[in-house]
Amino acid sequence: MKKNLFIIGLGLIGGSLGLALRESPLVNKIFGFDIDIKTVETALQIGVIDEFKSIDEGGKNADVIFLCTPISFFPLIINELRNVVRQGTIITDVGSTKEEVMQFFSNLPQGVWAIGGHPMAGSEIKGINGIDRYLFENAVYVLTPAPDVPEEQVNLLGELLSFTGAKIKTMPASLHDELVATISHVPHLAAAALVNLTEGRDDNLMMAAGGFRDTTRIASSSPELWQDILFSNRKYVGQKLDKLIKFLFKIKKALEEDDSETVYTELCRAKEIRDQIPHKRKGLLPEFSELVCIVPDKPGIIGKIGEILGKENINIVDIEILRVREGDGGSIRIGVRNREEAERAVSILQSCNIKSWVR
Amino acid sequence: MKKNLFIIGLGLIGGSLGLALRESPLVNKIFGFDIDIKTVETALQIGVIDEFKSIDEGGKNADVIFLCTPISFFPLIINELRNVVRQGTIITDVGSTKEEVMQFFSNLPQGVWAIGGHPMAGSEIKGINGIDRYLFENAVYVLTPAPDVPEEQVNLLGELLSFTGAKIKTMPASLHDELVATISHVPHLAAAALVNLTEGRDDNLMMAAGGFRDTTRIASSSPELWQDILFSNRKYVGQKLDKLIKFLFKIKKALEEDDSETVYTELCRAKEIRDQIPHKRKGLLPEFSELVCIVPDKPGIIGKIGEILGKENINIVDIEILRVREGDGGSIRIGVRNREEAERAVSILQSCNIKSWVR
Numbered sequence: 001m002k003k004n005l006f007i008i009g010l011g012l013i014g015g016s017l018g019l020a021l022r023e024s025p026l027v028n029k030i031f032g033f034d035i036d037i038k039t040v041e042t043a044l045q046i047g048v049i050d051e052f053k054s055i056d057e058g059g060k061n062a063d064v065i066f067l068c069t070p071i072s073f074f075p076l077i078i079n080e081l082r083n084v085v086r087q088g089t090i091i092t093d094v095g096s097t098k099e100e101v102m103q104f105f106s107n108l109p110q111g112v113w114a115i116g117g118h119p120m121a122g123s124e125i126k127g128i129n130g131i132d133r134y135l136f137e138n139a140v141y142v143l144t145p146a147p148d149v150p151e152e153q154v155n156l157l158g159e160l161l162s163f164t165g166a167k168i169k170t171m172p173a174s175l176h177d178e179l180v181a182t183i184s185h186v187p188h189l190a191a192a193a194l195v196n197l198t199e200g201r202d203d204n205l206m207m208a209a210g211g212f213r214d215t216t217r218i219a220s221s222s223p224e225l226w227q228d229i230l231f232s233n234r235k236y237v238g239q240k241l242d243k244l245i246k247f248l249f250k251i252k253k254a255l256e257e258d259d260s261e262t263v264y265t266e267l268c269r270a271k272e273i274r275d276q277i278p279h280k281r282k283g284l285l286p287e288f289s290e291l292v293c294i295v296p297d298k299p300g301i302i303g304k305i306g307e308i309l310g311k312e313n314i315n316i317v318d319i320e321i322l323r324v325r326e327g328d329g330g331s332i333r334i335g336v337r338n339r340e341e342a343e344r345a346v347s348i349l350q351s352c353n354i355k356s357w358v359r
Numbered sequence: 360m361k362k363n364l365f366i367i368g369l370g371l372i373g374g375s376l377g378l379a380l381r382e383s384p385l386v387n388k389i390f391g392f393d394i395d396i397k398t399v400e401t402a403l404q405i406g407v408i409d410e411f412k413s414i415d416e417g418g419k420n421a422d423v424i425f426l427c428t429p430i431s432f433f434p435l436i437i438n439e440l441r442n443v444v445r446q447g448t449i450i451t452d453v454g455s456t457k458e459e460v461m462q463f464f465s466n467l468p469q470g471v472w473a474i475g476g477h478p479m480a481g482s483e484i485k486g487i488n489g490i491d492r493y494l495f496e497n498a499v500y501v502l503t504p505a506p507d508v509p510e511e512q513v514n515l516l517g518e519l520l521s522f523t524g525a526k527i528k529t530m531p532a533s534l535h536d537e538l539v540a541t542i543s544h545v546p547h548l549a550a551a552a553l554v555n556l557t558e559g560r561d562d563n564l565m566m567a568a569g570g571f572r573d574t575t576r577i578a579s580s581s582p583e584l585w586q587d588i589l590f591s592n593r594k595y596v597g598q599k600l601d602k603l604i605k606f607l608f609k610i611k612k613a614l615e616e617d618d619s620e621t622v623y624t625e626l627c628r629a630k631e632i633r634d635q636i637p638h639k640r641k642g643l644l645p646e647f648s649e650l651v652c653i654v655p656d657k658p659g660i661i662g663k664i665g666e667i668l669g670k671e672n673i674n675i676v677d678i679e680i681l682r683v684r685e686g687d688g689g690s691i692r693i694g695v696r697n698r699e700e701a702e703r704a705v706s707i708l709q710s711c712n713i714k715s716w717v718r
């Protein structure tokens with residue numbers, strides 16, 4: 001039987017869930033709630049939800065409820081929901097830590113199925129304008145069911161969420177919190193620390209190139225949000241932070257003692273592990289080969305390149321503007337199906353006086 | 360008078376310098392050398408250099424010599440050059456540390472002008488295939504002249520390099536090395552440390568989302584190269600690493616002692632400083648507004664969108680494929696000139712049954 005969903009909080013995650021799940025054959029209607037009325041209007045307009053409902057109304061009529069607000073709102077919302085939810089309703093969330101959330105969920109009536117959730121996906125554009133139907137594609141989506149939840153209910157939620165393209169992993173809330181301490185929370189603190197190491201000095205900041213930008217990007221996130229996350233997970237964050245400090249101290253000692261072996265070994269280990277993390281493939285269709293071209297800064301140039309290559313039956317599967325000089329030109333990376341097409345594209349573009357080469 | 364340049368080492372940096380400087384009105388010919396014959400062939404073909412020359416020949420006939428090999432080759436190359444360079448020749452390099460390089464340069468004959476150089480730009484694609492005419496656009500390019508170099512020689516090199524789009528900053532080699540310890544070398548070690556904190560465990564790595572990927576990207580660089588850089592700058596790296604450790608320890612203590620004030624203050628400080636680093640603007644023409652659209656995974660779709668919008672006189676100034684599901688579809692971010700065009704683009708695309716919204 002098709003399910004009615006109720007999404008509370010229509011920001012980046014809640015909105016993207018709605019956008020993706022509305023096309024699922026398992027879904028009947030999606031109800032939505034947000035305290036911001038403009039967000040609700042946008043959600044209805046884009047087609048993220050079918051109907052606006054108050055928390056009471058939505059909670060009463062939903063088969064699955066998604067809490068997609070900041071975690072600090074959960075106690076209030078759960079307090080309102082506990083009086084209206086039907087037996088057999090699934091309640092889940094998308095918060096960044098899970099032990100604390102499962103604690104909140106324990107205030108729900110018996111026979112309501114609490115399954116914590118955390119999709120490992122995001123975007124720097126917060127709110128409904130950042131939504132993306134494919135936000136969860138290939139992302140891990142962790143579920144942490146309460147001990148009393150029947151397996152078929154966990155499977156049902158997992159099946160529903162699979163439609164977003166996410167890979168569902170079920171685990172205990174405590175393991176989740178330990179893993180995110182290592183992979184998200186401590187890296188966040190390290191990024192903040194690296195930024196603060198510059199002391200905001202102009203001469204330091206002016207030197208910041210792509211590497212520093214990437215490494216510290218997450219330090220621009222909301223301090224309020226992150227303070228909450230870090231304290232809500234402070235046991236594991238403290239443990240992993242301690243390990244990080246010990247590791248850095250070991251390297252410092254190795255540098256002082258001219259112990260290049262240790263430094264080299266650790267750098268190699270890091271490279272070996274890091275190279276295992278799969279690249280994010282972004283192109284349409286599997287991507288095989290790339291070329292770079294240098295184009296003038298002229299209106300319509302991107303459309304024109306698409307047209308030139310399309311005419312010769314070369315399909316652009318990925319495209320990225322690398323760098324630009326205003327009023328002069330820029331470099332564009334183009335992904336095509338294979339090496340042969342890349343070479344053909346290069347010679348076609350060259351014949352149009354566009355400097356290009358296979359990358 | 361136009362200058363002859365000699366670029367030794369035609370990798371990412373040397374190749375990009377050649378590509379950019381060949382069109383400068385201040386340049387006569389660019390000679391090039393690389394130990395890899397295929398690299399030389401590619402360089403000639405793309406138009407990075409005018410002529411291949413041996414180190415002797417090039418050194419004899421150049422007005423400005425660029426060392427663009429790994430630093431470990433510098434002593435050998437300088438030893439060969441010292442017997443052939445003419446008085447008044449400028450020798451510069453693109454190495455990552457400067458005190459050690461200036462030491463090597465001190466072996467050159469008097470009257471040869473040694474000016475250390477370091478462009479703060481790079482790419483994950485190494486070698487000549489990663490080159491980009493605009494690689495240095497808006498990047499800081501540090502020059503560290505030896506004490507005996509006349510100011511007009513420094514200005515001459517600066518003027519020459521300005522043509523790449525780089526912003527030239529002259530400073531003592533020691534200050535450069537201190538700054539890069541903070542902005543590049545310690546961040547590199549931190550990225551390696553964060554990766555090693557995962558211990559390569561599958562459950563940790565599977566959770567890695569965009570944030571971890573970005574923060575640790577540089578940990579995939581060459582361990583050989585980085586071991587050299589770190590030891591060549593170990594005095595400053597040690598100092599800054601010590602500060603980083605102290606900072607992380609302070610946060611750990613604050614977490615333990617429930618001192619949320621300290622954590623919050625440091626997160627705010629990091630955000631404030633990080634937000635000062637200007638975004639990399641990548642679109643052609645100044646970019647004002649963005650839309651997102653959801654498209655089917657069909658050959659030629661990018662060209663088609665360019666065509667649809669072009670027909671209505673809407674100019675794509677930036678484009679990025681956000682995410683993709685193979686055989687299904689993907690989301691594309693499109694930058695246009697202004698809000699009005701973004702709204703117009705959305706309604707045009709919607710009328711073609713392409714779901715889209717202003718971001």
